[in-house]
Amino acid sequence: MILTLKQASELLLSGEVVAIPTETVYGLAADAFNPLAVEKIFLTKGRPSDNPLIVHICSLDQLAELTPAIPASARTLAEAFWPGPLTLVIGKRPEVPDIVTGGLPTVAVRMPDHPLTLALIRLTGPLTAPSANRSGTPSPTRPSHIADDYNSSVDILDGGECKIGIESTVLDLTSKPVKILRPGAITAEMIQHKTGIETMYTPDDQKDLNKSPGTRYTHYKPKATVRWISRIPGQFKESAYYLLHSDTPGDSEGSENVISFSGDFSLFAQKLYDHFRTADWLGCSEIIIEDLPPDQFHPLLPALRDRISKASGGEQSDYARGTQD
């Protein structure tokens, strides 16, 4: 069912789960301080419960409810980037239920940049939410994706299509130097430029995988096999779905399985998961993606590379455990 803001807040306060819009992807939300409600998130998604969740807030006062002492770096980053696609991992208060943090001594927090969800959190208090996909499908960026995943059995606060389309940057403020655990639309360069904080990103570091357990599972995977190609082929197979960042070759004009973003990487990110789902819906056996340019700068390139590599089972495949988030 599509809910009004009031219905969504009443359901959440009574311990139910509701799918909520954010600027990145839709989340499956519950009251962060109600462990039974949070358990329903894991049951609904079919997600392993050692995987910690992000708590979504609408004010710095709410941040103080989650952490014993707001670190100075968190305050600086919050001022620079919130509301926005940046998640901060900080020490947690004992009141934050273990089921939210997967038993870790830290909690991941962000203030999402979506007016409806900010209004909702003002009514409900902090809401914890993973991406709203059923475990094993790509993150949802439109209400119809959620309806498809759960046969319309999950209630949705409809906030339209997500602007960014890729999950938030996750930053671990408890490590020195500060570590990027998951790349997103807020990059190391933007953080350095706006706050002077230096960060480190080591995608293959096993210690980081243990620190951010969500990254251990194979993520973002459609049913079709995802692979990179370095050169656009002369002919396009009907059984494959093509995502190209350069211009579409003239003879593929109008083909539903050949998509070109003509250098618009923001649009590529916004539509990536939507295309993964369309490829599966069309029954394509492969999703073939043109290699991203190594020498070009665009803030979304590191995040796009990360998600596509994980979807392809590429560099991360050794860590895959067969479960998906």
Ligand code: TXA
């Ligand atoms: O954009 C987003 O971040 C979306 C929207 C809904 O906010 N949420 C999202 O949640 O992507 P999820 O659960 O799919 O991913 C959360 C990530 C996982 O990689 C998880 O391991 C990491 O954040 N994480 C959560 N709590 C953590 C903690 N205490 N320490 C380290 N990593 C943590």
Ligand code: MG
């Ligand atoms: Mg997820």
